[in-house]
Amino acid sequence: MAISNKLTFVFTIFYLGVIIYLILFLTVPAIQNVIIQSRQNITGLTEGSNYFIALFIVFFICLLGNASVGFPIPYPFVIFSISNSIFIRYTNFGLNLGEVLLNGPFWIEILVLAVVGGLGSALGELVGYLIGIGAKKVASKSQSKTLNNVQGFGKLVLDHPKSMHIYIFIAAALPIPDDPLWIALGMSDKKINFPICIVWAWLGKNVTTIFYVIFPILISLGFGATGIEVDDTSSVITEALMLIITLAIMQFILSFNWEKYLNNRIKK
Numbered sequence: 001m002a003i004s005n006k007l008t009f010v011f012t013i014f015y016l017g018v019i020i021y022l023i024l025f026l027t028v029p030a031i032q033n034v035i036i037q038s039r040q041n042i043t044g045l046t047e048g049s050n051y052f053i054a055l056f057i058v059f060f061i062c063l064l065g066n067a068s069v070g071f072p073i074p075y076p077f078v079i080f081s082i083s084n085s086i087f088i089r090y091t092n093f094g095l096n097l098g099e100v101l102l103n104g105p106f107w108i109e110i111l112v113l114a115v116v117g118g119l120g121s122a123l124g125e126l127v128g129y130l131i132g133i134g135a136k137k138v139a140s141k142s143q144s145k146t147l148n149n150v151q152g153f154g155k156l157v158l159d160h161p162k163s164m165h166i167y168i169f170i171a172a173a174l175p176i177p178d179d180p181l182w183i184a185l186g187m188s189d190k191k192i193n194f195p196i197c198i199v200w201a202w203l204g205k206n207v208t209t210i211f212y213v214i215f216p217i218l219i220s221l222g223f224g225a226t227g228i229e230v231d232d233t234s235s236v237i238t239e240a241l242m243l244i245i246t247l248a249i250m251q252f253i254l255s256f257n258w259e260k261y262l263n264n265r266i267k268k
Contacts, residue, residue: 059120066124083213110213118206132186165200172204
């Protein structure tokens with residue numbers, strides 16, 4: 001396992017926190033009422049001019065989440081929660097799922113949310129790029145098992161400069177570690193057009209953020225197909241499970257031996 005013990009401890013604390021939260025929600029009526037009420041109040045976060053505050057929150061949390069090198073910040077959960085609040089707000093207008101899906105303003109709100117989140121995510125990669133410029137030997141000398149593990153991914157970009165932008169787009173669009181890629185770009189002696197790279201990263205990040213903002217709709221469609229009623233209780237449980245899934249994906253990404261995998265692929 002390439003992930004450090006300290007990072008494993010952090011993930012464990014996150015998991016336990018979510019599990020305890022779910023247990024209290026399901027077994028203590030007073031806590032359940034408080035959580036449901038607070039969740040209903042959060043719909044006001046995206047109402048009227050507050051929508052721009054929500055955009056700033058998404059931009060900032062995505063920027064922070066992608067600027068953190070080797071440390072998990074579950075920013076997809078924040079995007080999901082804010083997008084879900086928009087969905088709930090429209091259903092509170094008396095619209096059913098089909099009517100929401102046909103509502104133009106709804107799609108404008110969540111797609112703008114995705115684009116702003118994608119921009120914040122792309123700009124967050126500037127940190128990895130600056131690390132590469134300021135300390136070209138940081139990756140090779142680092143004692144971080146996580147950083148050393150995923151360093152191999154950046155080699156693909158340096159070995160295929162003509163396909164650089166495609167690799168940047170793919171790395172941004174998929175849930176794989178792209179910090180080493182940007183560190184490798186900063187460490188490279190070749191001329192890098194950073195603004196163009198950011199544009200390609202933004203396009204890729206938009207793919208993932210669009211998925212996160214439409215995930216509440218996919219969940220509602222899934223519930224509807226199985227005959228399960230979507231209410232406040234099921235939504236709170238879904239959001240908690242979404243957080244656990246997000247953490248699990250992050251832990252897998254950081255734990256997987258990408259360097260060994262990519263070296264084997266290159267040999268083949």
